[in-house]
Amino acid sequence: xxxxxEQKTKEVQAWWDKxxxxxxxxxxxYKGHDLVGRIPEEKIDLHYFQEVDRRFRKHSGTGAQxxxxxxxxTLIDYQYIRGxxxxxxxxxxxxxxxxxxEQGGEVVGIDLTPFAVMQASKNLELRHVKGSMMQMDAQHMxxxxxxxxxxxxxxxxxxxx
Numbered sequence: 001x002x003x004x005x006e007q008k009t010k011e012v013q014a015w016w017d018k019x020x021x022x023x024x025x026x027x028x029x030y031k032g033h034d035l036v037g038r039i040p041e042e043k044i045d046l047h048y049f050q051e052v053d054r055r056f057r058k059h060s061g062t063g064a065q066x067x068x069x070x071x072x073x074t075l076i077d078y079q080y081i082r083g084x085x086x087x088x089x090x091x092x093x094x095x096x097x098x099x100x101x102e103q104g105g106e107v108v109g110i111d112l113t114p115f116a117v118m119q120a121s122k123n124l125e126l127r128h129v130k131g132s133m134m135q136m137d138a139q140h141m142x143x144x145x146x147x148x149x150x151x152x153x154x155x156x157x158x159x160x161x
Contacts, residue, residue: 009137013112020115021092022052044119046126052093071099078103084149089138090156094120098127105150107131110138 022039057065065073082104088097091109097120101107109120109131120133136142138156 005139009112009139016113017115020113020119022119041118044122049093049095049098049123049126052095056095070103071096081105081150085147087143087148087151089151089153090116091120091133092116094123094131094133096152096154097131097133098123098129100150100152101129101131102127108143108148109133110136110141112137 022044053071057071060072064075065071070076070078081100084105086100086105086107088100088107088109089111091097091111093116094109097107097109101124107124107130109117111117111120111133112135114135117133117135120131124131124133138153
């Protein structure tokens with residue numbers, strides 16, 4: 001039996017719904033990884049997001065950013081992003097979205113799952129930066145062509161059914 005792209009997308013969405021990108025204890029299929037697993041919403045506060053940032057910086061290494069510099073600052077020209085429209089695909093915890101917003105980008109983030117949209121929205125709110133997070137499939141975006149000056153899709157992959 002052939003799996004349609006829509007069925008595959010629903011499988012991916014269900015998996016990420018069950019195993020969201022968080023600081024939670026590993027559960028399900030993401031064996032041993034300390035950044036995946038559903039946690040109670042009430043435990044998601046500024047300290048939580050600061051710890052996500054700390055761990056991401058540790059795992060991405062000094063080649064991605066220097067201590068005290070914005071996230072991914074050796075890879076991204078934040079001067080270019082300032083005042084520009086930024087699309088962040090697959091927002092997860094909003095880690096990148098908040099970095100773009102803190103550096104002056106006009107951020108729109110999308111994710112397949114409502115949990116990720118909630119996390120990213122809360123991250124922006126707690127850090128007092130603006131951005132718009134919404135649930136949307138990156139394969140079927142509703143934005144007009146040319147709507148964004150910069151697009152980020154960190155860790156996103158695509159596979160045909």
